[in-house]
Amino acid sequence: MEAILSSNELAKELEENIISRVKVLSEKGATPKLAIVRVGENPNDISYEKSLLKKGDGYGIDIQQVVLEENISTEELKSEMEKLNVDESVTGIILFRPLPKHIDEELIQETISWKKDVDCMSPLNLAKIFQGDFTSFQPATPFASMKILEYYNIDLTGKTVAIINRSMVLGKPLAMMVLGKNGTPIICHSKTKDLKKILKEADVVVTATGRAKSLKRDSLTEDSIVIDVGVSLDENGKLSGDADFEDLKGYVKGITPRLGGVGKITSTLLMEQLVTAKENSLK
Amino acid sequence: MEAILSSNELAKELEENIISRVKVLSEKGATPKLAIVRVGENPNDISYEKSLLKKGDGYGIDIQQVVLEENISTEELKSEMEKLNVDESVTGIILFRPLPKHIDEELIQETISWKKDVDCMSPLNLAKIFQGDFTSFQPATPFASMKILEYYNIDLTGKTVAIINRSMVLGKPLAMMVLGKNGTPIICHSKTKDLKKILKEADVVVTATGRAKSLKRDSLTEDSIVIDVGVSLDENGKLSGDADFEDLKGYVKGITPRLGGVGKITSTLLMEQLVTAKENSLK
Structure with a gap:
């Protein structure tokens, strides 16, 4: 075994794999799309958002940015999430957390469709992980x-x-x-x-x-x-x-x-799970 | 500390506490009711059922026995669970598992209302435990x-x-x-x-x-x-x-x-959680 457990080679393999799978999907008119939901202007969120935009661009994955006002109500945010849940063009959704304190985060977690929950925040996906079922999205x-x-x-x-x-x-x-x-x-x-x-x-x-x-x-x-x-x-x-x-x-x-x-590979794995979800939706 | 960690005294305390709380509830016409759902004639299930009936009797808690045929379909069982979910007279539901193999147990787990899930099988309750939120039912x-x-x-x-x-x-x-x-x-x-x-x-x-x-x-x-x-x-x-x-x-x-x-105290604690659920429903 090597002493330095670098993920550089693994990252390359994962990326090549993602790019070729996205190409196949795109040729079928089924490019995966990630919706990124950001509430407010937290610098950490903006920086993570930028890196996802860059990755999406490199992999040929579509990104839909949803930027919401800091003072949005729980009900309004819930309704935004529900729109994305039923939008067939959206493969996966990531919502940056922690949310502003006035928002009922638990309710929002319950709102996201477990089938689009690439960041694994839905109680249905959490319960799967807890039960040792790793067939859905993993954090x-x-x-x-x-x-x-x-x-x-x-x-x-x-x-x-x-x-x-x-x-x-x-x-x-x-x-x-x-x-x-x-x-x-x-x-x-x-x-x-x-x-x-x-x-x-x-x-x-x-x-x-x-x-x-x-x-x-x-x-x-x-x-x-x-x-x-x-x-x-x-x-x-x-x-x-x-x-x-x-x-x-x-x-x-x-x-x-x-x-x-x-x-180095966390957001790559998030994207890979998005691609898998899109593939599964075509089966 | 005593060398023998007996639960006998604790059981007594728990039981006295339950009996007095059930009395208060019953005087308000709000006796807690546990629905016991059994599929088939598994001897372990029958034995557990008997012990719950006896406990319910001793505590003044109502029990509703729902005994279903071994060959019931997933859809039929789901519909039975949904009836209990909406029945306002039912405080809590326990469904004996494992279920017969032809039944989609995961779907049934998702069907039970988390508010009546005294045995903690709903993914919503499991996710709460996983997240360290012990405000709902605990196994x-x-x-x-x-x-x-x-x-x-x-x-x-x-x-x-x-x-x-x-x-x-x-x-x-x-x-x-x-x-x-x-x-x-x-x-x-x-x-x-x-x-x-x-x-x-x-x-x-x-x-x-x-x-x-x-x-x-x-x-x-x-x-x-x-x-x-x-x-x-x-x-x-x-x-x-x-x-x-x-x-x-x-x-x-x-x-x-x-x-x-x-x-000695597992089913007592199940009953105690049922009583708490009934009390909370009146708040």
């Missing part, structure tokens, strides 16, 4: 973590996977995916005691704490595999992962780099 | 395990809880409940390697393997707390828990007995 970040492990032939059967994150965006769905591969998930968080001991004993560590360079040798061994999902600013104001990559790369058995790691 | 067995820990003031904050079971009936929802109490869940199963080591290091072990007396001293320490959810026949054909109780009760820090343990 992109844990899905990307699993894809990298799979790409490097890291079989999780029987292995312990310590996940430092208990969110719906990563930790909880990832634990279900690990169970799906017969691994043993340990869901850790800020209150976990003896964290270093747990991490040292785990076969795989997936970290998403957002604490730059906080994961060091003292929590790992030469047999550790590290999947680093964290992104935050280090003491010099530079973007960094949770892992002290420069120090760890020559020490652990395998580690994802900050660039060309998990983050 | 009774993991809920009972948590109640016993709470009753004996066992604070899970920071503690590791090894769960030997990955089902939707116990392991997965219990892991979410452990996270809700700031514990660190480890979801173990038949493929987990080094299980003994994991169990020895855990603060709390919850076992539901159905292998009689398989959990012994060699997997535990004097600091272990054991919640035994397993029920199966031992080598003499006697009902037994997963734990070798007689040997362990003088060794570990705390352990639930087979009688007067988790099983």
Whole structure:
């Protein structure tokens, strides 16, 4: 196994695959279309939106931007979502969250059609993941973590996977995916005691704490595999992962780099799921 | 802390509480009613049904038995469930599973109104548990395990809880409940390697393997707390828990007995949730 678990080659393979499948669809007049719903002008949302626009352009996927006023009501947003649900030209919908506080986010989550829910926020899709049914949309970040492990032939059967994150965006769905591969998930968080001991004993560590360079040798061994999902600013104001990559790369058995790691393929996998949904709709 | 984590006293408290609340409701003409839906003549179902009838009788709760033919179609069963959904006299519905194989169980799960889903099978309720929202119905067995820990003031904050079971009936929802109490869940199963080591290091072990007396001293320490959810026949054909109780009760820090343990309060908690649902419907 290589020590650096880069996703660069995997990203290329995924992209080539997407582009050729979109070409086939487009020739049938069935180009997939992603609707991006943004409420307000949050800079993070705008930046993510830009990257999706760029990806869509590169892959030949249509994008429909839906930009809504910050002060939109829950009812109005619900009605916008329902329009997209019934619009047959729309294959998938992504709604940026968190939403402004006055909006009933739970109600909006329930509104999105599970068949267009590429970001996996509908309770129907969440319940599927919880039940170990991975036939519908999967949340992109844990899905990307699993894809990298799979790409490097890291079989999780029987292995312990310590996940430092208990969110719906990563930790909880990832634990279900690990169970799906017969691994043993340990869901850790800020209150976990003896964290270093747990991490040292785990076969795989997936970290998403957002604490730059906080994961060091003292929590790992030469047999550790590290999947680093964290992104935050280090003491010099530079973007960094949770892992002290420069120090760890020559020490652990395998580690994802900050660039060309998990983050590189998350939106690609979101797009791939969109393409699959379009293909399935033609069956 | 007592070494034997009996639920006898807790059961009494729960029952007295339920009886007095049902009395208040009945005086208002609002007696809670549980609809029990059974398909076919499975002996396990019939036995569970009998115990619920007896409990309902003891608590003053109305029971409506709905017994359907083994060969009922998915559509017909769906329509029966929908009748109960809209019947205002019905507070909660329990449908025994597994259903006969020709029935689309997923569709039936989606049919039941989440507001009457005392057994927590609706995807809307499952998604709530997955998201750490425990305001709706909770599956009774993991809920009972948590109640016993709470009753004996066992604070899970920071503690590791090894769960030997990955089902939707116990392991997965219990892991979410452990996270809700700031514990660190480890979801173990038949493929987990080094299980003994994991169990020895855990603060709390919850076992539901159905292998009689398989959990012994060699997997535990004097600091272990054991919640035994397993029920199966031992080598003499006697009902037994997963734990070798007689040997362990003088060794570990705390352990639930087979009688007067988790099983004793599961259906009581189901009834308590039914009462709460009726109370909430009057608010």
